[in-house]
Amino acid sequence: MEAIRLTQLSHGGGCGCKIAPAMLAEMLRTLPQAQLFPNLLVGTETSDDAAVYKLNDQQALVATTDFFMPIVDDPFDFGRIAATNAISDIYAMGGTPIMALAIVGMPINTLPLTVIQKIMEGGASVCAATGIPLAGGHSIDAPEPIYGLVALGLVHPDKIRRNSAAQAGDVLILGKPLGIGILGSAMKQDKLDATGYQQLIDTTTQLNRIGSILADNPAVRAITDVTGFGLLGHLLEVCRGSNLSARIVADQLPLLSAAVPLAQQGIGPGAIARNLASYGDSIYVAEQVPEWLQRMMADAQTSGGLLVSVVPDSAENVLAEFHAAGFAQASVIGTLQAGQPGISVQ
Known part of the structure; x- marks a missing residue:
């Protein structure tokens, strides 16, 4: 098993496999909108983290799917990361997971059965830790290893946290440090040391459970999770x-310490360049912000942190909730204000 390097069997890894946001928007442009379904509370209109369908006055179903190719070589860790990443979308909507289905695509003539089993066991272990059943799924023979989940959850219709509900004056808090994609690229290039690998695993397997807790706080207006688009x-x-x-x-951004020198060397996934090109003229970066830090802000995060928009007077308390929940590097990173949609990095 040690001789097989999963990251060498695929052209990309983790959420760096995502299609660039500009191309994805063009792909979705001709699809019909969902106005004919009044119980669909969240669809594709604002590129939110999951779909939400109202079941009754007390319950709405949260549904998402997420899968990708290996970001690490260890099969069990790959399964854990993919499952944690998929379930995060439920938490990002303020929901509580209730069930998952596995998505499995494996090159069955290349990978031993024991390796495939370890990947699936890794995913199942995360579902068990979340307290939900892995109740089935679908598998295919694929040219590159692919694993992920369909994740389902429940949320009260009044507690849904959309990415479109932020208000001017809100404070932005990021729950996990940046640099996951850079660490994954370094591993693929045999340039990641043991410290960097441990940071990669610790970050990507930390469940964003705090999302369902924050949904009970009216001061938290919007939530999304930071993944492939950076x-x-x-x-x-x-x-x-x-x-x-x-x-x-810029100097308030939480960063994975092992990723910083790698970013300064120019190491990172191809998704960074694709992401930067997709943002167009919607991003302004001040001259004093170094290029390597700009790349970290565009780095494709796999199982990244929650990004929340909070009423200013409650920001300190919400940040304390993150820290108490084990998100040690959670930080206030900026603010929102009235104006043309876009981002200024100072």
Whole structure:
């Protein structure tokens, strides 16, 4: 098993496999809108984290799917990361997970059965830790390894946290540090040391359970999770959905310490360049912000942190909730204000 490197069997890894946001928007442009379904409370209109369908006055179903190719070589860790990442979308809507289904695509003539079993066991272990059943799924013979989940959850209709509900004056808090995609790229290039790998695993397997807790707090207005489009891309979705502009304070950004020197060397996934190209002229970065830090803000995060928009007077308390829940590097990173949707990095 040790001789097989999963990251060498795929052209990309983790959420870096995502199609760039500009291309995805064009792909979705001709699809019909969902206005004919009044119980569909959240659809594709604002690029939110999951779909939400009202069941009754007390319950709405949260549904999402997420899968990708290996970001690490260890099969069990790959399964854990993919499952944690998929379930995060439920938490990002303020929901509580109730069930999952596995999505499995494996090159069965390349990978031993024991390796495939370890991947699936990793995913199942996260579902068990979440307290939900892994109740089935679907598998295919694929040219590259693919694993993920369909995740389902429940939320009270009044507690849904959309990415489009932010308001001017809100404070932005990021729950996890940036640099996951950079660490994954370094591993693929045999440039990641043991410290970097541990940071990668610790960050990507930390469940964003705090999302369902924050949904009980009316001071938390909007939530999204930062994944393949990078911090800038997912914050831009918040800005466009809420018709606001954002200001990020660069030196307040939480960063994975092992990723910083790698970013300074130019190491990172191809998704960084694709993401930066997709943002267009919606991003302004001050001259004093170094290029490597700009790349970290566009880095494709896999199982990244929650990005929340909070009433200013409650920001300190919400940040304390993050810290108490084990998100040690959670930080206030900026604010939202009235203006043309876009982001200024100072």
